[in-house]
Amino acid sequence: MEYSLLIGGQRIAAANHAHVKNPSTGDVVGLMPLATPAQLDQAVDAAQIAFKSWSQTSDEARIDACRAVAEAISNHAEELATLLTQEQGKPMNGLGSRFEIGGALAWTRYTAELQLPVEILQDDNEGRVELHRKPIGVVGSITPWNWPVMIACWHIIPAIRAGNTVVIKPSPMTPLSTIRLVEIINEVLPAGVVNVVTGENAIGGLLSAHPGIAKMTFTGSTETGKKIMASAVETLKRLTLELGGNDAGIVLPDVDPRGIAEGLFWGAFINNGQTCAALKRLYVHDSIYDAVCEALADYAGKITVGDGMDEKSVLGPVQNEMQFNKVRELVEDARANGGRILTGGAPMERAGYFYPITLVADVTDGMRIVDEEQFGPALPIIRYSDVEEVIERANRNPAGLGGSVWSSDPEKAKRYALRLECGSVWINKHGAIQPNAPFGGVKSSGIGVEFGAEGLKEFTTIQTVLS
Numbered sequence: 001m002e003y004s005l006l007i008g009g010q011r012i013a014a015a016n017h018a019h020v021k022n023p024s025t026g027d028v029v030g031l032m033p034l035a036t037p038a039q040l041d042q043a044v045d046a047a048q049i050a051f052k053s054w055s056q057t058s059d060e061a062r063i064d065a066c067r068a069v070a071e072a073i074s075n076h077a078e079e080l081a082t083l084l085t086q087e088q089g090k091p092m093n094g095l096g097s098r099f100e101i102g103g104a105l106a107w108t109r110y111t112a113e114l115q116l117p118v119e120i121l122q123d124d125n126e127g128r129v130e131l132h133r134k135p136i137g138v139v140g141s142i143t144p145w146n147w148p149v150m151i152a153c154w155h156i157i158p159a160i161r162a163g164n165t166v167v168i169k170p171s172p173m174t175p176l177s178t179i180r181l182v183e184i185i186n187e188v189l190p191a192g193v194v195n196v197v198t199g200e201n202a203i204g205g206l207l208s209a210h211p212g213i214a215k216m217t218f219t220g221s222t223e224t225g226k227k228i229m230a231s232a233v234e235t236l237k238r239l240t241l242e243l244g245g246n247d248a249g250i251v252l253p254d255v256d257p258r259g260i261a262e263g264l265f266w267g268a269f270i271n272n273g274q275t276c277a278a279l280k281r282l283y284v285h286d287s288i289y290d291a292v293c294e295a296l297a298d299y300a301g302k303i304t305v306g307d308g309m310d311e312k313s314v315l316g317p318v319q320n321e322m323q324f325n326k327v328r329e330l331v332e333d334a335r336a337n338g339g340r341i342l343t344g345g346a347p348m349e350r351a352g353y354f355y356p357i358t359l360v361a362d363v364t365d366g367m368r369i370v371d372e373e374q375f376g377p378a379l380p381i382i383r384y385s386d387v388e389e390v391i392e393r394a395n396r397n398p399a400g401l402g403g404s405v406w407s408s409d410p411e412k413a414k415r416y417a418l419r420l421e422c423g424s425v426w427i428n429k430h431g432a433i434q435p436n437a438p439f440g441g442v443k444s445s446g447i448g449v450e451f452g453a454e455g456l457k458e459f460t461t462i463q464t465v466l467s
Contacts (some may be wrong), residue, residue, distance in 0.1 A: 003179045005039060005198065008046035009191025011183075012039060018200070022088040022177055022354040023317045024307040027372035030087075032175045037206055040167075043195040044212040047098045047138040047269035048332045050192030050434075053455040055135045060117075066112030066161050068107055068171070076184050081396055083151055084177045085308040089316040089353070092308060095270050096316070104153040106450070110435035112155045114456050121464075122236040128467050135163030136238055137214030139258075140207045142228070144220045145173035145319050152178050154450055156194055162459040166194045167213070169204050171220075172321050179266045212237050215459065217416075218242070219276070221231040222399075222444045240448035240458045242283045243400025243441055245276045248394035249430055250416065251292060252387065252407040253285040260406050260428070261295035267404065267430025268379045269303075269357060272315045274323070277402040277439075279379070279439040282372055283394065284329045286385045293361050297342045304346070305377075315464040317353040319375050324353040327376035334360045334369040334380065343357040344377070365393055373399065387416065396419045404430040423449070 004011035014033030024027050035043075059066075073080070081097035088183035090096040113157035141155040148170055159166050175198040175220040182196040197203060208216050211233040215238035218228050225243040232239055249267065251260070284292045306313035318324040324347075331345055344358030351410035358378040363370055369380045384390040394403065403420040407413035410427050417425040423441045426432060433439050433451070450456050 003033055003034055003176055004184050005043070006048075006179065006186060007032050007039065007043045007194045008195065009186055012037070013043070016173065020087050020174070024309070024321050024429070028350060030176045032172060032198050033142070034199045035203050040197050040203060040206055040210065043071050043167045043197050044138060044210055046192040047195055048212055050190060051135070051137055051165045053273075054190060054193050057163070062161055062163060063112055064326060065189055066108060066157055069157070069185050070108040070112060071090070072184045073101070073108060073181070074189050076180075077105070080177055080180060082151060082271050083180055084174075087174045087176050088145065089308050089319050090271060091310070091313040091316050093311055094314050095266070100147055100150045104120055104150045105436045107150065108157050111161055111456065112361060114161065114453055116162070116211075116456060116460065118455065120439065126292065128210055130465040132411055132463045132465060133162070133457065134463050136459060136461055137164060137290055138212055139164045139459065140210065140213040140216045141165050141166055141168040141205050142207065142216070142218045142220065142223060143168065143170045143178065146169035146271060146276075148174040149177050149181055151219050151249050152181055154219070156455045157219070158450075160189070161175050161458050162456055164459055165192060167193065167207065169207050170198060170202050172198065176444040179384070181319050182426070185424065205231065205271050208232065209234070213237060215239070217458075220244075225446065238458075240444040242276065242450060243444065243446040244373050244375075244399060244400075245278075245445050246280050246371075246397050246399040247277060247402040247422070247430065248281045248283060248397070248420070249279045249404040249406065250390055250394060251282065251284040251288070252405065252413065252416075253287045254408045255288065256408070257288055257291040261299045263283065264292075264296060264406070264428050265299050269315065269377060272318065273377045273379070274319060274375055275431060276420075277424065277431045277433065279288040280374060281394070281397075282379055282381045283365070283384050283390050285387075286380060286383050289383045293342055294360055294361070295355075300343045300359060303357060304455070305354060305356060307352070315354075315357070315377070318351070319354050321353060324355060327355050327358075329375055330369040330372060330374055331358055331360065334363050334367055334379070337363075337367055339363045339367070339380070341370070342447075353463050359361070371397065389417050398444040399441070401445035402426070402431060
């Protein structure tokens with residue numbers, strides 16, 4: 001099936017297309033339209049025209065519109081989940097595609113109800129000072145391949161809730177579910193409020209540098225985030241960048257290894273480890289190291305990895321060849337440098353990009369699998385003996401997205417957690433994001449936050465009125 005761009009409320013055909021393949025089978029799912037620079041200009045123009053009226057709609061009208069978007073997504077939930085599984089690979093069930101569409105709905109519904117009232121900073125006999133928040137303009141959105149529908153909603157919904165319009169460019173690995181999402185959104189929104197252009201990475205570069213884009217919001221790698229930040233210089237675009245992570249989890253010696261095994265596993269392997277804020281470095285105290293390794297390996301042995309369309313599958317394939325090769329390379333490097341493979345450790349002998357759940361013990365800081373973000377089904381488990389030292393080691397990495405501390409004493413865990421240099425930190429869990437909790441990175445993991453009122457503010461400018 002040939003998909004189309006959606007610009008100004010109209011399906012726009014492309015002269016050229018690229019295959020989008022199912023990572024479980026290699027089969028072609030659909031044909032992605034390759035937008036031209038002229039079509040990108042057309043999309044930005046459509047969004048600018050729509051902004052003139054959309055930015056002037058009442059707050060109540062925008063709330064109702066976002067509610068209508070949620071209802072439309074809900075009506076197409078199973079269709080979106082199926083397309084998502086076919087192009088991304090994640091299973092339909094469990095923490096897979098139906099879970100992702102449910103998350104997209106939850107964020108859309110929550111964000112629809114957010115308010116940014118006028119703030120009265122002063123009101124006395126010397127005068128009145130009001131702080132108003134106003135929409136910025138056309139928002140450019142670039143989304144990744146790991147959670148394409150949910151992250152698209154993270155970008156689109158707060159942008160339109162605040163009165164902006166959007167041009168979104170999804171990953172060329174998983175563009176089809178986003179195209180379909182934008183088609184569904186356009187059933188209930190005015191033409192031009194949300195537009196989608198697709199193509200390879202070059203069209204994303206043109207989007208981020210486009211003079212008609214007032215703000216860029218991006219979720220993806222740190223290296224690409226740096227390029228977007230550089231391209232924003234000429235026009236001083238506003239930026240929200242949620243970039244790569246290398247989240248550390250620290251297990252204190254007072255835990256029950258079997259009691260935390262399930263939480264550790266899903267903190268690391270949700271979406272097959274292809275999550276920015278997944279647990280990617282597990283530091284375990286020497287006194288319980290072997291017991292935690294054994295408990296994790298036992299739990300991993302119960303998980304079925306297979307084709308996402310098979311309802312029995314709990315985890316699916318790695319999404320693409322590049323990431324598949326990166327995971328394999330990091331595991332081989334760890335093995336060559338003394339890492340002990342507890343589970344997995346080699347590609348599965350079947351079609352598709354299937355790599356088994358891989359736990360690697362007896363690794364240390366300085367090894368690639370520890371220092372680099374795996375973004376896949378491989379977890380290094382690192383031994384430590386001194387908690388003060390391990391906090392310093394955890395903070396030494398340039399990434400700063402998330403972190404966690406695991407302990408039978410939550411208050412003690414919180415004291416240590418507050419010393420981790422990361423935007424979000426969890427106690428006895430990892431990666432559990434929610435729409436009312438601001439989420440973003442520090443250091444090389446990004447700029448700005450998403451979610452809740454703080455995330456909504458990122459899509460506004462401040463105007464101070466003095467009278």
